[in-house]
Amino acid sequence: MGPENSDVETLDLNDATILPALVDSHVHLSMSGTMDQAERLRQLETTGFDRAEGVVQKHLDQHLAAGCHSIEHGFFMGYDNLSLMADKAVFWVRTAVTLQSYGRYLKQIGEKNDIALKNLDHQVEQLQTAGQLEVPIALGTDAGSPAVDHGIAVVDEMIILMEAGFPIEEIIRCATFNGAQLLGIKDPGLLVPGMPATFITVKGAPAGLPNSLRNIEGVYIKGKLVG
Secondary structure (H helix, E strand, C coil), X not given: XXXXXXXXXXXXXXXXXXXXXXCCCCECXXXXXXXXXXXXXXXXXXXXXXXXXXXXXXXXXXXXXXXXXXXXXXXXXXXXXXXXXXXXXXXEECCCHHXXXXXXXXXXXXXCCHHHHHXXXXXXXXXXXXXXXXXXXXXXXXXXXXXXXXXXXXXXXXXXXXXXXXXXXXXXXHHCHHHHHHHCCCCCCCCCCCCCCCEEEEECCHHHCCHHHHCEEEEEECCEECC
């Protein structure tokens, strides 16, 4: 405890990486029904990327005209759509990990997963374009949907962002500050003087991120260890 203020606590976190609280901007508490992702992915393939981007453009125009603040999922966005989002500072809550998870699931049950992997590769390309255009991105996972697990999906989505060329600093921003801004969370996902000491800790140096997030050591809410 601090010598002059009993409300001040000093923490020894020398061997830890400290991050703001992570925000998953697109989750489901639960989803019911049978899982027929193979059929959904076959429908995506038969649509074709070029045609799908045209369909997205039509609906995106309507949403932007209505004043939306974010687009979730965003399959087949295309350059023009992403440029429009960048111009209007509309958040993209990209959930590429769903395709990765579906691909793993389909392989486990003996179904072909090439369509899922093809769409995943396309989404990585779209993320690269979004990064170049400076589209604001808030991390989302679609966790709770079939084959997408809460918590661990955040790490997997961060790894996909790395594969798309995003630096770890920007990825952390997507998973903290950007999500907090989009969702209107009071604590803005920042660790700066004067803000509540709400953060998580993982063992080791920042170079171990994001994989080190698979083993979170401490969760602090307003300076108090809660987990």
